[in-house]
Amino acid sequence: MNLIPEPLVYELSSPGRVGVAMPDCDVPGTPIPAVFARPELKLPEIDELTAVRHFTRLSQKNFSIDTQFYPLGSCTMKYNPKVNEAAASFPGWLHTHPLVGDGYSQGALELMWKLQRVLAEIGGFQAVSLQPAAGAHGELSGVFMIRACQIARGQSGRTRILIPDSAHGTNPASCAMAGMEAVTIPSAPDGGVDLDALKAVLDDSVAGIMLTNPNTLGLFERNIEKIAAMVHEAGGLVYGDGANLNALAGILKPGSVGIDVMHYNLHKTFSTPHGGGGPGVGIVAAGSTLKDYLPGPIVAEKDGTYSFVRPSASIGRMKLFNGNFGVLVRAYTYIRMLGAEGLRRMAENAVLNANYLRVLVEKTWKLKYPRICMHEFVAMGDVAPGVRTLDVAKRLIDCGFHPPTIYFPLIVPEALMIEPTETESKETLDAFAATLATIAREAVEHPELLAQAPHVTPIGRLDEVAAARCPVLCYRG
Amino acid sequence: MSTIDKNAKYRPSHEWARREGNLVVIGISDHAQHALGDIVFVELPETGKVFKQGDTLGVVESVKAASDIYMPLSGKIAAVNGDLAGSPDLVNKDCYGSGWFVKIEAAKLPEWDGLLTPEAYEVESGKEE
Numbered sequence: 001m002n003l004i005p006e007p008l009v010y011e012l013s014s015p016g017r018v019g020v021a022m023p024d025c026d027v028p029g030t031p032i033p034a035v036f037a038r039p040e041l042k043l044p045e046i047d048e049l050t051a052v053r054h055f056t057r058l059s060q061k062n063f064s065i066d067t068q069f070y071p072l073g074s075c076t077m078k079y080n081p082k083v084n085e086a087a088a089s090f091p092g093w094l095h096t097h098p099l100v101g102d103g104y105s106q107g108a109l110e111l112m113w114k115l116q117r118v119l120a121e122i123g124g125f126q127a128v129s130l131q132p133a134a135g136a137h138g139e140l141s142g143v144f145m146i147r148a149c150q151i152a153r154g155q156s157g158r159t160r161i162l163i164p165d166s167a168h169g170t171n172p173a174s175c176a177m178a179g180m181e182a183v184t185i186p187s188a189p190d191g192g193v194d195l196d197a198l199k200a201v202l203d204d205s206v207a208g209i210m211l212t213n214p215n216t217l218g219l220f221e222r223n224i225e226k227i228a229a230m231v232h233e234a235g236g237l238v239y240g241d242g243a244n245l246n247a248l249a250g251i252l253k254p255g256s257v258g259i260d261v262m263h264y265n266l267h268k269t270f271s272t273p274h275g276g277g278g279p280g281v282g283i284v285a286a287g288s289t290l291k292d293y294l295p296g297p298i299v300a301e302k303d304g305t306y307s308f309v310r311p312s313a314s315i316g317r318m319k320l321f322n323g324n325f326g327v328l329v330r331a332y333t334y335i336r337m338l339g340a341e342g343l344r345r346m347a348e349n350a351v352l353n354a355n356y357l358r359v360l361v362e363k364t365w366k367l368k369y370p371r372i373c374m375h376e377f378v379a380m381g382d383v384a385p386g387v388r389t390l391d392v393a394k395r396l397i398d399c400g401f402h403p404p405t406i407y408f409p410l411i412v413p414e415a416l417m418i419e420p421t422e423t424e425s426k427e428t429l430d431a432f433a434a435t436l437a438t439i440a441r442e443a444v445e446h447p448e449l450l451a452q453a454p455h456v457t458p459i460g461r462l463d464e465v466a467a468a469r470c471p472v473l474c475y476r477g
Numbered sequence: 478m479s480t481i482d483k484n485a486k487y488r489p490s491h492e493w494a495r496r497e498g499n500l501v502v503i504g505i506s507d508h509a510q511h512a513l514g515d516i517v518f519v520e521l522p523e524t525g526k527v528f529k530q531g532d533t534l535g536v537v538e539s540v541k542a543a544s545d546i547y548m549p550l551s552g553k554i555a556a557v558n559g560d561l562a563g564s565p566d567l568v569n570k571d572c573y574g575s576g577w578f579v580k581i582e583a584a585k586l587p588e589w590d591g592l593l594t595p596e597a598y599e600v601e602s603g604k605e606e
Contacts, residue, residue, distance in 0.1 A: 388514070390540075407541040413512060464540040465566070468517040 005458045006057050010475045013044040019051060042477075061458065063402055064277065069428050071357075073376045073405035073417025074168065074216055076246045076268035077275060078350075083337060084271060084330035093329050098321035102307050108325065109306035113299040115332045122335075122343065123242070123262060124253025125285035127311070129294040130328055131319040135243050138263025138282030139174035139210070144315045145261055145286065145293040146208045146237045147178060152313065155235065158207040162231075164193045165411050166215035168241050180207060187411060191219040191369045193227055202230060208237035213254070214244045214374035216409040216417065218354065228258025237261070237289065245269045246421065247351055247375035250344030261286040270331035279324045281331070295319075349422035350375045353429060357420050360433035364440040368412045376419035378412050384443035389414040391450035392439055394461060398454045399435045479508040479602065482573040486549070486589065487598035492534075493573065494549040494592060497580070501550060501589075504577040505537065505568065508602040513539040516568045519561040521578060527553045528581075530588050535578065537568070550588045552581035 046054075063070070070077035088094075096108055116128040132138040143161065150158045161175045164185045172182035183201060188194040193211075209231045213221040221227070228238045240254045240262035246269045248254065254262050266281040267274035274280050286294055295318040297308035308322075338346060351374055358377045362370060365379040381389025393403035393416070405417040420429055442449050452461060485493040491509035495502045510516065518538040528534060528548045535546045557579050560567060568576035583589070593601060 390514075410542055410544075465515045465517055468538075468540060469565075 003456070003458050004057075006054065006061065008475055009044045009046065009051075009054055010042065010477060012046050012050055012054060013042075015045060017045045017047055019046060019048040042475075062276075065275075068400055068402060069420075069424060069432055070275075070402040071404050071418045071420050071432065072275070072402060073218075073378070073408070073419045074243060075275065075405065076243075076265070076375070076419060076421055077402070078246070078268075078271055078421035079423035080271050080273050080277075080330075081334065081337065084333045087333040088326050088329040090329075093326070098325075106306055109299050109308075110301075111332055112322065112325075112328060113301050113306050115328055115335075116299060118332075118335050119264065119283055120285055122249055122253070123245075123259075123264065123285045124255030125262070125287050125291075126255075127291040127294055127298065128283055128285045129296065129298050129311075129318075130281065130283050131295045131317065131323045132263065132282040132284060133319050133324055134280040135168075135241075135263055135265045135268075135282040136170040136174055137318060138265075138284045139170060139239070139241065140177055141282075141284045141295050141315065141318050142239045142261045142263060143174055143178040143180060143208075143210075145284070145290050146239060147180065148293050148313065148315050149237060149290055150207050155204070155207075158205060158235070160201075160205045161207055161239075162198065162201060162209040162236075164211065164215065166191065166193075166217050166219075166409050167210060167212040168216060168243055169408060171210045171212070171241060175210070185209075187217075191215070191217045192221050192223055195223060195226065195230075198227065198230060202234035202236070204235060206231070206234060206236045208239055208260075210239040210241055211259070212241040212244060214247050214376075216244075216376075217369055217378050217412070218373040218376035218417075218419075219369060219371075220247075220374050224257050232258065243268060244375060247347055249347045250340060251347050255285070255287045259287070261290045266327055266331040271334045272327045272330040279327060281324050281327045346422050347375075350420075353420045353422055353424060354418075356426070357418065357429045357433060360429070361418070361436055364437045365416075368415075375421070376417060378409065379416040379418060380412065381406070381414040381416045383440045384447060387443040387447055387450055389416050390464075391453065392416065392443070394453035395439050395442070395450045396435065398456050399439070401432055401435060479506065479511055480573075481507065481595050481599050483595045485573065486592035486594060487601075488547060488549045488592060489598075489601055490547050491602065492547055492549045494589075495573075496589075499582065500555055500580040501552065501583045502577050503534070503549060503579050503581060504572055505546060506598070506602065507572050510569050510572045510576070513537060513544065514541045515539055516565045519565045519568065519578065521557045521561065522554055524554050524557060527584075530585070546578065548581075549592055550581065550583045551585050552583040554579050555582050556580040 065077050096105055119128045132141050160181045160183050162183050162185050163171045166187050175182040186194045186197050231238050237260045238258055240259035242262045242264040245264050263282045263284050266272050292311050292313040293315055294311045296310035296314035299306055300309040354373055354375050358373055368378050381392040389406045393406050396403045485495040487493050491506045493504055493506050516539045520536040530551045532548045533545045534548045537544050558577050
């Protein structure tokens with residue numbers, strides 16, 4: 001990593017310097033009206049080479065899946081095959097425009113229709129909307145659909161959504177944003193949903209439940225069918241948070257075990273860039289109960305011709321135009337490159353890699369649930385007195401690894417949530433486990449190494465309290 | 478090891494309540510502040526607001542997480558600790574003293590008897606450590 005701190009582009013500015021030589025104006029010039037001029041903006045004035053060097057140096061400080069191991073739990077930071085980029089760069093995709101009309105974009109519509117079909121097949125659902133631009137956006141769409149369906153059933157008093165405490169952190173926020181009330185359901189000692197607690201809150205105020213399966217403990221919810229049946233019997237609907245679909249794709253169809261509506265993150269399971277690398281897509285898929293409520297328009301096919309149609313009871317548009325189309329091309333390419341058999345092996349190897357790493361890590365670290373996991377597992381970072389998970393995370397940066405997700409799920413003290421994904425080699429997993437073992441030893445022998453980490457970055461340990469309380473968010477020079 | 482105020486009673490969700498004159502003072506336990514880590518923000522209700530036992534009283538935000546705080550007893554808010562707005566770290570430094578959250582006029586004193594004794598809370602919170 002380039003260790004010299006990089007100044008802000010404003011600090012590189014020199015009055016009057018320009019990067020472009022403008023040709024002489026061949027029409028009479030008109031000054032910008034004073035009312036629109038904003039001299040207080042202090043836009044940076046730099047030449048082209050300075051700009052290139054500035055942004056190139058910044059990019060060299062970037063941590064990415066293309067440079068290092070990135071075991072960020074529940075984020076599925078898998079390798080993004082370059083063939084996806086090649087396909088998305090075809091001029092036909094690159095230069096099309098959503099306003100050219102269906103008749104001139106049949107190829108793009110065909111790809112969207114085929115992607116809707118394969119995604120429905122993978123999840124065991126009947127229809128798919130490709131609109132939502134992120135996982136939480138898909139959640140919001142799903143909660144709107146549940147709400148719309150309950151209102152159509154004459155059940156407008158159903159305003160509560162049940163959320164297990166091992167669910168993804170965005171679920172309660174999505175509920176609140178949709179005007180619903182989130183109600184937390186505790187976990188049982190085995191890490192699954194506490195069925196008695198669930199039973200106690202199921203009444204006619206419940207619109208549905210949001211289940212993350214596998215949950216954020218990396219554990220498969222074994223009672224999924226029973227939970228779905230209990231919620232359905234009480235008049236509720238079941239939302240599946242598909243952020244952890246990487247553990248199930250090609251093996252279990254969530255639509256076949258009682259899930260009514262679910263989002264999948266194309267940027268996680270289907271290998272499109274994320275984490276600063278590109279916009280996401282959180283498609284929503286629905287079974288027979290909710291498919292008519294999907295965000296629209298979606299693509300339909302008739303006699304080989306593709307067109308946009310609006311599902312009959314659609315909640316409406318969730319995104320301008322047709323979602324993040326470039327991401328759809330990448331995800332479709334990925335699915336077609338793998339095929340059905342490849343998708344299954346993807347999930348199998350994701351689970352195998354997580355368990356291989358879990359067993360290695362378990363030798364030196366405490367695990368909250370030391371049993372067979374799915375695609376991820378949760379360790380606890382307090383390996384020695386006075387050492388916190390935050391210290392461990394910072395020390396991992398020194399060792400060339402992206403820290404795992406920390407302090408989530410909230411139900412595990414000092415959580416360190418590790419998801420290796422299927423694309424890592426045995427050597428990488430061994431190296432990561434060896435590093436964690438070394439850090440556990442350092443925590444006892446040289447705790448100051450952890451307390452002051454990171455040591456090899458341009459900027460060392462940040463003051464997190466000051467950053468949260470008095471953030472400096474804009475340049476005031 | 479976390480400290481426990483022997484003069485207070487507790488909820489399993491780590492709030493403490495202590496009787497002072499006609500009022501009951503409420504805060505979060507040492508175990509809770511330790512688990513949360515450095516606290517950066519405390520959101521408290523306005524004076525005069527009425528809550529039932531178990532209602533969400535406010536929110537504590539730390540560098541790790543945001544957590545709801547629950548009312549150990551039903552009652553009306555008589556005073557809030559204004560110092561927490563500028564110095565939320567008081568909760569980390571002195572959770573049973575200057576880091577208190579609110580004082581309430583308790584509406585149902587029988588609820589007091591249902592709260593955990595310091596000994597029971599010590600056992601309960603010890604399970605999490």
